[in-house]
Structures are given as structure tokens and as C-alpha cells.
Amino acid sequence: MDTTTDADLLTQVLDEIDCGLLLLTRSGRLCQANRVADRRWLAARELELDAAGRVTAHHAADRPRLATGLAQALAGRRSLVTLWREGVPLTLACVPLHAPDEAADAPAVLLICGRPAGCNALSAAFFAQAHGLTAAEAGVLRALQAGATPAAAASASGVALTTVRSHIGALRSKTGTHSINELLQQLTALPPMAPAGAMLS
Numbered sequence: 001m002d003t004t005t006d007a008d009l010l011t012q013v014l015d016e017i018d019c020g021l022l023l024l025t026r027s028g029r030l031c032q033a034n035r036v037a038d039r040r041w042l043a044a045r046e047l048e049l050d051a052a053g054r055v056t057a058h059h060a061a062d063r064p065r066l067a068t069g070l071a072q073a074l075a076g077r078r079s080l081v082t083l084w085r086e087g088v089p090l091t092l093a094c095v096p097l098h099a100p101d102e103a104a105d106a107p108a109v110l111l112i113c114g115r116p117a118g119c120n121a122l123s124a125a126f127f128a129q130a131h132g133l134t135a136a137e138a139g140v141l142r143a144l145q146a147g148a149t150p151a152a153a154a155s156a157s158g159v160a161l162t163t164v165r166s167h168i169g170a171l172r173s174k175t176g177t178h179s180i181n182e183l184l185q186q187l188t189a190l191p192p193m194a195p196a197g198a199m200l201s
Helices: 006-015 035-042 060-074 121-130 135-145 150-157 161-175 180-188
Strands: 021-025 030-033 047-049 055-057 079-085 088-096 107-113
Touching (some): 030 035, 060 107, 121 180, 135 150, 135 180
16 A cells, blocks of 8 residues: 655655755755755755744854845745855755645745756756667767866877767757757756656665
């Protein structure tokens, strides 16, 4: 007998998204976090829970900015909050939830954690498979996605520049794109799929 509840299904859905998502109560207490939020933001201590279970920034200098963003969400306004780690910006969106339940422990704010630039390896692998790319073409695609020039990709893989240019031509043909920039834009627009649960542990 299947005992899966709507809450279980929602948890599975949230865990499939390669973007940190945290549901908070009106007081800022954590209701739920998906795996990515748990791994990239809580376990990595970009965010943490205080003694009362409220979400706060790890660094004291970031806490007032996060508190302001949460207050704006509770007032019905979306806002972006930037936390800083060694000069690198980490962005959170604070989104108000208009749930019918006004109880103190009901979800009231959704925190959406920013992602690193580009698409993740799993989404790129699905993209390569969907377009029938060869292993060599997929390797060139990964290099381009990482910012390598065709010459650098050729040097790194130990092949001639003409070989890499042939792979790029095949990539454009198979994906229906007309330039490297257009190809990389397709990658950037891919849905953020998280690895399977076993891979996150």
C-alpha cells in the first residue's frame, strides 16, 4: 500500500531542484530545506540556525541584511540579499508566501538561494545526451562552458585546434545554434536538476 503523502511528494519535488530552497515561519524559524540548501548553505555554514531554530547568516556583518530582507518579505515585498564570503557574493531572494494559515509556525517566507554561474554537470550531461553528442563533443562543450577558448580546449585535450573547431561545428549543428555564445546561452537556460539523493550524502 502506497503511503506517500502530498508533503512527501513536495519534499521530493524540492529535492530535485538544484537551487537551495528554505521555508521559514513568520519568526524566521526553519520549516523545511531541500537537500541543496542543506548541503550548500547550512552544512557549509553560509546560513545557520540560532538556538531558537531561526535562520541567520553565519557572519555577523551579514545578519542585519538578511533580517531586513526577511522583514520586507513579511511585509509582502520581495527582496534580494547579498551575503559575502571572502569577497564572493552569495545572493538570496526573500519571497513572501501568501498562505491562508496565519499560525505562527506556518510557512511565511521562501528563501531562494543563488546558484553558481552556468549550469551544473548533471544538466549538461542530459543536454549532451538529448542532442546525441559524442564523448569528444561533450568534452569540448564542458571546456567552453568553463570559459576555455577553442585553442585552450585543444591544448588541454591534446588535440589539434582544427579538431576542436570540427567538434564545435558538430555541436552547433546538433543543437541548432549559430555561435558559441548561443550554445552557452542554451546551457545557461537549462533547468537546475539536482543529483539523485544518494549522490548528495
